[in-house]
Amino acid sequence: MAIGLATPASASSIVSLQLDAPNVTVTFQDTEPRDSSNTLILRPTGPGGTVRKVALAGEIPSVNRTLVKTLNAGITPGIGYCAVVEVGTRAEEGIAGKFGTRYQTSEVCAEPAGSANAPADVSIGGITGEANPPTGTNRNYWVSYSNAGAEAKGVVIQVQTSGSLSVRRAPESGTFNGFQCSATGSTGYRCTGGTLAKGAKNQIPVLATITKAGPGAIHATITAEGDTNPGNNANTHSVMAVPPGG
Structure with a gap:
């Protein structure tokens, strides 16, 4: 109007x-x-x-x-x-x-939280792991995700690394809330088919290799059918890789 x-x-x-x-x-x-x-x-x-x-x-x-x-x-x-x-x-x-x-x-x-008509509300939370990983080593990082709304179906998580980080391999399929995960080149992975109940919280690993010194980052996004709150669907974690023994 x-x-x-x-x-x-x-x-x-x-x-x-x-x-x-x-x-x-x-x-x-x-x-x-x-x-x-x-x-x-x-x-x-x-x-x-x-x-x-x-x-x-x-x-x-x-x-x-x-x-x-x-x-x-x-x-x-x-x-x-x-x-x-x-x-x-x-x-x-x-x-x-x-x-x-x-x-x-x-x-x-x-719709209000808890309503039968309330939409899903999936989100990416914190990404944790070593801030200054040494070059030439493998390090594990963890991406937290959750659903504050109604049951979420067709959930997709995508992880991408940049700079000094690459991904060794995607998480094992079926291990995390039924996600089927596959690599997207050497810098990321995509997980599909997840289902998250209302209030569900979990973490998914990023099995990273530190390829060179300098800045790097992990970028994570999550989407789901009917999610009407995209403002909390992404997060980035930055690192500064250091030389071996540095």
Whole structure:
């Protein structure tokens, strides 16, 4: 719904919305160079709730910035909500912009945690291992992953190394939550077919070889059918490999 002006084609947008009454967590992509205010508006999808409005941010510095914010919006437990952000723009020269304008982003809906309709919410957590591995050695790193939403099916984990690290071999298939893993060249692996129950947590290894001195990194991503919260689906762990005996 537009207020003042039609929603621009390049308007700011809500990337994801999570409900944990009375709080909401919203990931917001700002593409409006003239914004002066951004207000989150939440409309209940079922009976028992009321429309809630809460300030998300004033002017967000720099265009194309992604803002992740948890707000006490006073939402009702057990009810789904749909959200828009009302973007207010500052006044400019000329009649059209004299008083500024307001428009609303496209709507994003979410179900509360624990709802039968709640989506999966898989995520990559910390990646642990030696920060300064010696060149010419093998080292094991661990990528943690979890699912905070409903049962997740069709889960895919991808790991890629760069710089001073390479992968010796992919994890053994079937060992970690039923994943079938295969190497993607000498620098990574891809695991498919995993199923994660609600609340499941685990780790998967990165069997790495330290090929040279200098910086390196492990990049991990996870996806699942119906996951509507992509903001927590990736992580990177950096290392600085040192010469043998260094």
